[in-house]
Amino acid sequence: MDMVGEANDTTLESTGRRRFLKAAGVGSAVGLVGIPGLGAAQDGEFPSGDIEMICPWAAGGGTDRTARQLASLAGEQSDASFFVTNQTGGSGSAGFRAAANAEPNGQTVGVLTVEICTISHLGIANITPDAFAPVMQYNFDPASLTVPEDAPYGTIEEFVSYAEENPGEVRISNSGIGAIWHLSAAQMAQATGIEVEHVGYDGGAPATQAVVNGEVEATTASPAEVAPQVQDGPLQMLAVFGEERSDLFPDVPTLQERDIDVTIGAWRGLGVPEGTPDERVQALNETFQSVYESDEFQSFMEDNGFGLVNRSPEEYGEFMSSELDRFEGIVDELDIQEGS
Numbered sequence: 001m002d003m004v005g006e007a008n009d010t011t012l013e014s015t016g017r018r019r020f021l022k023a024a025g026v027g028s029a030v031g032l033v034g035i036p037g038l039g040a041a042q043d044g045e046f047p048s049g050d051i052e053m054i055c056p057w058a059a060g061g062g063t064d065r066t067a068r069q070l071a072s073l074a075g076e077q078s079d080a081s082f083f084v085t086n087q088t089g090g091s092g093s094a095g096f097r098a099a100a101n102a103e104p105n106g107q108t109v110g111v112l113t114v115e116i117c118t119i120s121h122l123g124i125a126n127i128t129p130d131a132f133a134p135v136m137q138y139n140f141d142p143a144s145l146t147v148p149e150d151a152p153y154g155t156i157e158e159f160v161s162y163a164e165e166n167p168g169e170v171r172i173s174n175s176g177i178g179a180i181w182h183l184s185a186a187q188m189a190q191a192t193g194i195e196v197e198h199v200g201y202d203g204g205a206p207a208t209q210a211v212v213n214g215e216v217e218a219t220t221a222s223p224a225e226v227a228p229q230v231q232d233g234p235l236q237m238l239a240v241f242g243e244e245r246s247d248l249f250p251d252v253p254t255l256q257e258r259d260i261d262v263t264i265g266a267w268r269g270l271g272v273p274e275g276t277p278d279e280r281v282q283a284l285n286e287t288f289q290s291v292y293e294s295d296e297f298q299s300f301m302e303d304n305g306f307g308l309v310n311r312s313p314e315e316y317g318e319f320m321s322s323e324l325d326r327f328e329g330i331v332d333e334l335d336i337q338e339g340s
Helices: 016-024 063-077 090-100 154-165 178-192 202-211 224-230 278-293 295-303 315-333
Strands: 050-054 079-086 108-113 134-141 145-150 171-174 196-200 218-221 235-240 266-274 308-311
Touching: 016 178, 016 202, 050 063, 050 196, 063 079, 063 108, 063 134, 063 154, 063 202, 063 278, 079 134, 090 108, 090 224, 090 266, 108 134, 134 224, 134 278, 134 315, 145 154, 145 202, 154 178, 171 178, 171 202, 178 196, 178 218, 178 266, 178 315, 202 218, 202 224, 202 235, 218 224, 266 278, 266 315, 278 295, 278 308, 278 315, 295 308, 308 315
Parallel strands: 050 079, 050 108, 171 196, 171 218
Antiparallel strands: 108 266, 134 266, 134 308, 145 218, 145 235
């Protein structure tokens, strides 16, 4: 099996997009012979055995929390034992590579985030959605800007003014250089004309803790990821980067309401290594679709402020392909490279 996604190699195979869109639908040319563990699929028993879900971000963050909820409920609804491992680093690329390079037999599921569509453009790693057969999308969340309660600014306008008066002194943490929260902060800074320093961490949880600890002045993350620290202190949210206000924080304005033309956010979904037989992709989709529709999962997502979006394998494949193109334009416009 070819290994994919080596770091700092931006050469992409010209056939990758065609393979990716084919994997999103039906009629894969990959047969059932020679793929480990396919007896269960032929007998109609898959999913079964141990199924690893690789999360590319640290424990405690939004991606990890939603993945563990999916795994727990999927285990209750099937004969398989679903479990989550965290393989962090490289702005998500370490986890993406580990999932993509697993045996294409359905026993390893990658938790895919928006960074799968950004890191190749940033020169971090050459892995893209082409390395996966899409299973489903289950989430979308806007970015938000969060600062300490005792910061010398209590509104987004005051934050921008402070940054203008103190160029380069405001540090904004994110879940990894090149990650969506980095791009979100960079786009906001460009739109407002301020100069800030971007500080990457291995996930949303440590990035948020960095604000609490005073290591940085602000963080960009989803409203759900910072909700506990905002609702109970010691942090406050200044703005949401979505088209609408967050249900968790209805009093917090969007950037567009404050005449800052930025709309950007994160999404989460599931994929398996490219070449996984369609029968197994479909079986996993049916299992996770049942979980998605369950009252338990719907309540978990709504109670914790995670946005619900459901796309089928084919729809998710087409969506990731369009996102890959969209973020190429954003990265070029922002002129961001690894470490910037």
